[in-house]
Amino acid sequence: MKIALIGYGKMGKAIEEIAVAKGHEIVLTIDMQNSHEFTQAAIQNADVAIEFTGPHSAFENVKKCIEFGIPVVSGSTGWLDNFAAIEKLCNEKKGCLIYSSNYSIGVNLFFEINKQLAKLMEPYEQYDVAMTEIHHTEKKDAPSGTAISLAEQILANLSRKNKWVNAASSSANDLIIHSERIDPAPGTHTVTYTSPIDTIEITHTAHTRKGFASGAILAAEFANKKSGIFNMKHVLGL
16 A cells, blocks of 8 residues: 655654555655645555644645545544534545544543443442543643543533533533643543542553554555545444
8 A cells, every 4th residue: 555644753754664564655755844745746646645743734634635536544633623624525525534533442442441431420420530641742732632532422421521621620510631741651541530439540551652653554554445534433343
């Protein structure tokens, strides 16, 4: 499979290493320094694009891939206010987008555990819930996209919480997400249910970026020659 990498930072390089080891070919790499080379002619040799950039460039990058007829796997966070426009474009162009806030297989299994735990905790109002996410200091957004996904899963299954906040709050209806930026942490997410008598806690800790990179390549293999909008639940068959 021929892959275009849109974003060539630490994640892009980790994806390249694993993709090449699996026998795939990197035919294009785009970063801030050569963004002017991201053209239809340049990307036409690719079977799929993998896009890991930032909240300010992701929308345009994904939009370009769909307009150019290239299936795209995006792991950028912080741009989902524009997701409906991408959905519309993808349907119009019969394009393919796989989006996930986190491509780690372990995190996506953690998502399913998180949803199930929230359902189990619904009747037990003595338990308050809060979240903590820890990332490296280069992480551009806070809270992380993964933390937001976890929070939205909790809100969908726990009626006593109305919204998430990324700050201290005196409202019992707010789900508080604590964000910490510490090097060299690749990513830790913890959901804690606390009552006066005990605590229930689930945690996912990433040790390296390789888990995210492997999942992104798995998604790229899934996306090849497909049309529609998918996520890691589709890729993993969850």
